[in-house]
Amino acid sequence: MVSRIRRLLTGLMLLAAGLLAHAAEIQVAVAANFTAPMQKIAAEFARDTGHKAQLAFGATGKFYAQIRNGAPFELLLAADEATPARLEQEGATVPGSRFTYAIGRLVLWSPQAGLVDERGEVLKRGGFNHLAVASPKTAPYGAAALAVLQRLGLAETLAGKLVTGENIAQTYQFVASGNAELGFVALSQVWADDRLAGGSAWRVPAELHEPLRQDAVILAAGRDKPAARALADYLRGAKAQAIIKSYGYEL
Template sequence: MKNHFALLALLCLASPAFADEVKVAVAANFTAPMQKIAADFEKDTGHKAVVSTGATGAFYAQIRNGAPYEVFLSADDETPARLEAEGAAVKGSRFTYAIGKLVLWSAKPGFVDDKGEVLKKGEFNKLSLANPKTAPYGAAGIEVLRKLGVLDGVQAKIVQGENISQAFQFVSTGNAELGFVALSQVWQDGALKSGSAWIVPAGDYTQIRQDAVLLNNGVGKPAADALLKYLKTDKARAVIKSYGYAF
């Protein structure tokens, strides 16, 4: 009921007189759900979300160097907290919009078993993951390899993407037989879209809490406030959940 009233309040601002746009920096793993949410957001409120996607670490550097983003949807909770502490984001505006899940995926059906034993067998040439220095999902992949005791053995086979989207592209195009990607990239409406996968147990890596935060450029911007509220509505959360995220 609370979310229902929140959505009604947003709808009241949907007239052209209140229409605004918000510049949003979005972690690459959240690209697909954000595209859907942005379309719904514009339809329901009249506001437009201008979305840029990329690696969380890269966005941090851009924001600190004056990039004009007004809202940041990070792939972790540490970066938004850091921006708050450094005075680049509004204190108290931060919240977790999704909890991400890591998956080992191959575009080839049957290539990845449901326990990840393929990593121990090592019968592959390339393993893709996002740069662990800038992308939380890449860091999570390294954690899993280390926990399984195979990091040293596969180190020479690792190919790094600048972000999780590029890591996914390496696998989807066949440049790597398998890779660690976000579940949201290969999962929709409760099912794997293609290929084969091992959904990594949550206890095998540090929980990926993805936080949103209002940046200083968004202060006083109706669309920025509206988007942050919209992410908490039942409608937006249903989209987020359909891509395999938790809360």
């Protein structure tokens, strides 16, 4: 009996040692809108595989510039499909590794209950001083917000009220802090566990802007990193997809 327990303990120790030996750390560039779900996914990924994902959050356009200038990211989770495709065309990725990990939703949001109506009529009605949007040059959600204003014929009317964030995270902070009464943010920033976390919101109809298809791709620096491939596969697994969906993304 004692020898059997010893053999079992030895086997468990060898298994643990093997897992540790193969554990790795990877550098991941993540679009700011995907901050909350990716933090949860990374924690589950570490628990399930032993690999650790070091996450950097920011604007997709800025990540593109950093990657082209030699930033050591091994995996990119973009806020669009164009940037990973462009990097692929430029030979900066692992061929065949690009895939759509989520489809984002844009929302007009205010922390004030009742300010934003369910049809977004507040944009025409007015009664606010500042409207926050992300930079359309570097943030796909900002480009989508500008497209919505143009489709509604309000781009010129509201131009003087726009407050522009460097990325969608800063845009959210403008609104959450009260520096802007309302703003176009990612649904995932104000949505959790299948409900609005607070305030008032208009879920922008998808037909008012180009689809926010968010693609991931393994970068050239991750070519020989099994952990990069493991995280890419994990993002397509049931556990990660359940987390992604709970933040309001479509799959």
